[in-house]
Every structure is written in C-alpha cells, then in structure tokens.
Amino acid sequence: MMRDVYIIGVGQSTFGKLSDRTAADLGLEAVSEAIKDAGIRPQDIRVAYGARQFDAATTAQSILKGVGVAAIEMVNVENACAGGATAVRGLWKDIAFGLYDMGVAVGVESMTTSSIAGKLIPPQKDDLDGHLGLTFPTYFALIARRLMETHGAAAEDFALVSVKNHHHGCLNPRAQYRKEFTVEQVLASFMVADPITLLECCPNTDGAAAVIMCSKDVAMRYTTKPVKIAASVLLSGDYFFKKADLTSITLGKNATRMAYEMAGIGPEDLDLIELHDAFACEEIIHYEDMGICKPGEGIKLLRSGATALGGKIPVNPSGGLLSLGHPLAASGVRVIGELALHLRNQAGKRQVPNAKVGMAQMLGGMDNGLEAGAAGIHILTI
C-alpha cells in the first residue's frame, strides 16, 4: 500500500553565528541549493514541511516565497532537536501514502537573532528538574559521571569524541568550527559542568538544511541514483530523568529498534551514522543503544577508532553537532542530507568509502520538564 520514498536533492546553508541573516534567508539558501541539486523547478514542489524551534512563524511559507512557491499545503513543525526529523517524517508520510509526489522538508534555526533561544528561562511551578538546576549540561554531567563510575570511562574518553568529531569537521567545508584539537586542549577548555568542558558541548549555531523528496517514478526522471528512505520513525517518550539507568536513553533505543525493523536491517548493516552529539559523552551512550557495540562496550569501541573516519562504522563524519554546529531544527534535516551525500559518493574529503546504508538519528527534549522528548530515526539506502 505504501510507496517507496526517495531523496533527490540536498541543500545546506552556511552554518555559524550569523546575526545579519534572517531565518527565512538561511532557509532559502538551503532550499535553493536542494532545488538545484535535484534539478527540479520550484513549482514541482507540491507540499512543504518547515521546522523551527524558536520564534517559529509560518516557517515554510516565509522561506518558500523566496522561490515563488505559495499556494500549496505547508506544515510547520516543532519537536525539540527532533524537529527536522519530524518534518522529514511528515513529508515521507505524504509521499508514501500517495497524497503528493514531490515535496521539500526544510529545517532552520536562527539562535543569534532569537530573543528566547539560549536564554535561561525560570522554571515553571511544577518543573522539579528546573528547580533542581537540571539543565542540559548539568544533566549530561550526571550521565558522564555515571559512565565513569560504571563503564570505565575516563575524562579523556569524552575529550576523544570531541577530538574525533572536530577532526571530521575540518574535512567539511560547511562546518562551523574547522579546527583540530588535542585531548589535552579539550580537557583544558572551560569547565561547564564537571566533567563536561566547553569543547565537549555543541555550540549555538544559525543555519538551515533542506531535502527534496519524491516517489520512485518521479525520482527516476531526475536521477539514476536516488537515495531510498528505508525507515522513517518518530517516537516520543522520556528523554531522561526518573530512570533507573543513566547510561541508556530508552527513547532513542526503542526508536532505533523500530527503524531497524522497518528497514529490515540490523546495526551490523550500517556503513555510517549521523547522531545527536550535543555533548561528547552522549555519543558513547548512543553507540550502545544503537547496538553497534555490546552494552557497556561503547568506550572500547570509541578507543578502537572504529567510529572515526577510516574505521568500521564512522559516526558523525560531518563533524557532528560538536564541530559542524547545531541549529536545532535544522540538524534533523541536515543529518539526513549528510547521509544522502555519502550514499551518492559526493561527500568530498569526509566521504565514507562505498557507503550503502546509513542511519540518521536526532533526539532531544526541552527544558520544560526533561521527560518530554522526541526521537526521529531515518535509515537511508542506495
């Protein structure tokens, strides 16, 4: 009953602290590139999904008027760090169920120009986490400390994730920070929430990303190598807190399992992964939750070099959130575009050789009660 859905166009704006750019402007840069990459005309787009976390106001409309597209169905979504994945999932449904043949998903964030992004918001009356000071860095500091207690992690391991992803970012011309760091430099950077240092936190980033998606018969008109979306999963649940085990995120684990089932593959089939490394220690947890190593062996996998470019299963070859940057709602679309580039063998110096299967994961929650999270998982094949 469902149709296969393909990606035929990928676009990404400049990433950085861009106070002179509007969100619409950044979104337009990404959408224009995706349209050009796909080789379509703007009017071929029959449905649009826009994602933006902060200051959202008819996101897709304000972007698409820049390419002269207005009188179509447009849906704007929000889902914390999984907002971009939510846009792709919505578009996937519309095409899979035959409602439309082609559409665009665009995610954008302008943290710099927002009056609310990145500001400390006083906790609401029923927000126990907030009153306890449980913000994202402090929560991940608890997780990191737990990994040290139970998983044999050392402070150097978290630093190593940052070193790896910054090295990858140096190979990506679109990365916000293109600078190599040593483990010592990462450890010596400003202490944000012990043991998490500044270079183990993703930066604030302005930017946008877009993908053009369509049905198989339409895709074949534009390319002989369309990238197939083999799984699209969106799941909510506790992001964290009230959990027995701080070293696993059940929401991400369950969503990943659903995606493997939908695609009919397992972790051993993956050639690369793009995932939510908002904090360096988080990446290690995802290794275990995704099953690319056994439970408790994430540190070992990291140290072996398997997740670096050149390794068995490169993770965040783009540079990840840590080096490439993290414009919240853009990231969920960006990771999917990154996979498509690798599967098309067009990822330049950061190319994962012979990549055939990739998984893009974004998950997150909001400060308003950290339980309220969302996870978006997409598996792409060629």
Place this chain on the structure above:
Amino acid sequence: MMRDVYIIGVGQSTFGKLSDRTAADLGLEAVSEAIKDAGIRPQDIRVAYGARQFDAATTAQSILKGVGVAAIEMVNVENACAGGATAVRGLWKDIAFGLYDMGVAVGVESMTTSSIAGKLIPPQKDDLDGHLGLTFPTYFALIARRLMETHGAAAEDFALVSVKNHHHGCLNPRAQYRKEFTVEQVLASFMVADPITLLECCPNTDGAAAVIMCSKDVAMRYTTKPVKIAASVLLSGDYFFKKADLTSITLGKNATRMAYEMAGIGPEDLDLIELHDAFACEEIIHYEDMGICKPGEGIKLLRSGATALGGKIPVNPSGGLLSLGHPLAASGVRVIGELALHLRNQAGKRQVPNAKVGMAQMLGGMDNGLEAGAAGIHILTI
C-alpha cells in the same frame, strides 16, 4: 484507499486571561475532557498532534504526560491561526491512510504568560509591510474602509457583527466575554484603527481545545452517532497584501472551494459555520468568499439576520473569536469541536436546530510578511 475519519470526543478548557495557568495545564484540561467525552482510556491514543504558536516546546508531550501517555508518535505544529486546523489535518491523514486507528489533536495558547505573544516586534530589514506600519488591525482597517467604499458597508455593519457574536457568546458558558452590547456601545468603544473599534477586535485569550479522532470501526465501539470529517484541507498562500481586491481573501476562497469539492457539497448544504472573525469586518468577507451569498452581498446577508442564531445559516454560534476568545493555535481545534457539539445536538442554548453539516474555517498569517498565510478548512457531517 482512504478510510473515513470520525470525531468521537471533544474538549475545551476555560478561556480567559489566566496568568496562573501553564499551557500544559490548559491543554491537559481540554484533553482530559475530550477523553472523558469519547469514553476512551488515555492509552487508546496512539498518536498525538499538538499546536501552539508562541513559546512552543514539545507541546503534545508536555500535555499528554498529564494523562500518562508518552511513548507514541507526537507531532507539534505551527501555522499561525490555522495551527489547530493543521494539527487536525495531520491526525486526519494518519487515520485516513491507516497508520493509526485513534489519536488526539490539541491546540493551546497561553498569551498571558508568553514573553513574546502580543508584543510589537520591530520589522526585519526586508519586511516592507512592517516598516509601513501594516499590522493586523491597520490592515483590516484598510479592508473595512474598502468595504465601505465599494460594498455599501456602514460602520454600523461591522458593529453588528460584534453585537451578533457577543450575543451568541452569552449563550456559551465557555466564552471569555459573556456580555451583550449594542451597536452604539461597539461604535463608542476605543478606536483602534479607524474604522475598527476595540469591540470589533478579538481579545487576547489563554485556552486550549482538543478532539479525539478515529477510524469508523473504532468509532462504532464508542458511539452510535460519530461525527464524520467529510473534508480536510490545508492550503498556504498570500493571506493578503499585493492584492488587486481587498474585499476577498483568495487563500480562504480557494481552500473553501477545495473543501466543498472533497466533501461533495456546496455552500447551500451548510447548516452552520465557525470562522475566523479576528476582526468584525473580516466575517463579512468570508460570507462572500464561502459562497453563502453572492459577491458584494455580504452586508445584505448580515443585515437580514441569516447569519445569527435562528437564521438560515448561523455563523459563529459559539460567540466566535470576538466573544468566545482567540487562543491562537487552540482556535483551529476549537471550531471543529464546536461543530461536533452542534451535530450531536449537545450545544445547549446556542444549539443550531437539526444541524447535519457544518464548516470550520481558520486562516491567518504572521506579522513577518503578511503574505505568508495558511488556511485550514474542515467540513463535518452526521
């Protein structure tokens, strides 16, 4: 291929200026009522759509955790005043295409507690409308003036819309303002943007609304009188500006036409309408765009009393945005719930007798370039 989709539960929170209530709290009030109305258990909900315009942060998750629902797909949407309709449309697709059998759509707005809602935002560099002072009241003032020039409207006609809808609101225990006004009182209220007076503008409102929707076979387990969604349309386009004719909103007109076609009905089949009366003059334009009178005859229709309760085609029997209130993203869900109550003959003192077919319309745009609008139209039958 598509399945019919039904509404089996309706809920609405208190509406008003409620500075001591959080958005999650208001949403929970509406969802809890809808669950009770439907006679389902919270765990029967398999997918959730949340809509919120300002300060959105995992809207559905933060509401549904109040009824113990977490690990399902949740999508949060934004689309100006059509945000609530966008949530219903998304849920409609999921059920129509067989992805899920039952779900909830909830819209909520807390204007009072928002740091950004209702604030004047300085126009961005490319926002010509903003630099010209074209905010919503001033734009609708141009429309009202045009109606006076070309359609024979008098200031008293706009006041009459407000008098009518406030009268309806007096019959609705959930309305924010339950007070009768005379034409003279409306005209004598504070002049906002000539000729629009304060009582011809919808108020700022905090509140939430929810509907439970499901497939036909599931609906039949809970009720013998489910309300059918005969049409669900979401369309974007120019809300206004750069238009030859100020007395018609093409976006709304086109979306309505699509809805009639989808439902296989015409305007003559409608028993009642709930529509976007953000400003009194706007209601008159919608009469003509919806075809419930001939072009140019909206004023005549209003004066005849046909659109008041007891008339041929009551418009905004709830009290409309003018009297019931307008919590932005909640309104698009609320109008659909209002229709369902009438079709079930449960609308109390404001009941439209023998109502079998109703149309709910919400449209709007944002101040960031008034062209970027959205219209959501739903036609319900029993």
